Amino acid sequence: MKFVRRDSQQVGNKQNYAISAEGEFMVRQTSLMAYREEQDNGNLGRMEQLVYEGLKLYGPCTDKELTELLGFKEANKVRPRRNKLVEKGIVVGCGKRQCKVSSKLATLWMIK
DSSP, X not given: OOOOOOOOOEXXXXXXXXXXXXXXXXXXXXXXXXXXXXXXXXXXXXXXXXXXXXXXHHOSBOHHHHHHHTTOSOGGGTHHHHHXXXXXXXXXXXXXXXXXXXXXXXXXXXXX
16 A cells, blocks of 8 residues: 655654655554554544544644545544544644644644
């Protein structure tokens, strides 16, 4: 599966993800381990998995951008599931920028 290419974000002095030579978005191994552990324990619902996979596929984005990318009409389909992933330590905020959907300043979310 090919991923949509995004520029990497710097948080502090750490790069939180990489782009492979083939232009694929790559997630840190520890993030995959945390996700798989939660999934194996039955702690991730179908919508949480969908939100995780969306962030994995599209890279850092705002709630409204992810909502649009996943084909939903309202951010309330995505935001509560993203909040659960934040609580579980799988997703983190990685900065703020103008949202491409709302044109307002919004938090970017990414897989830890």
